[in-house]
Amino acid sequence: MRPLDLPDGQRIWLKRVETLSLRLRLLKGDAHKGLDRDRTGLQILGDAGLPVAPILHQGPGYIVTQDVGRPLDALLRDGSTDRSELEAAFAAAGTALAELHQRGFCHGRPALRDLCWDGSKIRLIDLECFSPRRTGAWFYSRDLLILLHNLLSIDRDAGDLADVMTRAYRGRGPERVFSCLRCRAMALVWLIPLIAPLRRLKPTSRELNAVPAALRYIWRGV
16 A cells, blocks of 8 residues: 555555565465455445545555545654544544444454544554454454554553553443453463463564563453
8 A cells, every 4th residue: 555645735545456475475365355355345334434444446456545644553653642642542443443343343453553543533444354244242352352462562561552442442332342352362371372482582573572461451351
């Protein structure tokens, strides 16, 4: 995905089918199918009135979407971001995800870079793992687990923002999601000893170190 700045000052985003290496094809799957899932998700959720990036143009192998603000990972990494704005953005993220789930949909693989803040609202992008068949508290809890892991991989000290986000979600989300989330975390306890050797080999790996951090955050009680 790359930005295009128009003569009138508007920014739009062009997303095309990626040419992937063999390793990335094995990790990410078929790029054409991923783009089609993204397109389908944006259309279905947009038609349902849910907060996603509007599609402006589309064709075989590409979609063009409206710019919908700064991704949350960029806000978090930007040392000049006001604390009150961060808290407002993460509360809005929890509300947006809860609204999505309340309407019976999952994002599929939410990361902070997929939640964009325009100063008043969060909109979702990058729905390459979207499937309208994934519905119910067990799938919704997976969205939350992935998002919490991503947040703590970017900033291990962001537990307070995780609290803001999960409180906002709890106020609007479906019942049983947090009980399913705790069950998921308990079922994944075996990951901690399994990845311990990898963490010793790669002590600076944010993703690996965030696994026990995210699971322990959930075990402490979300």
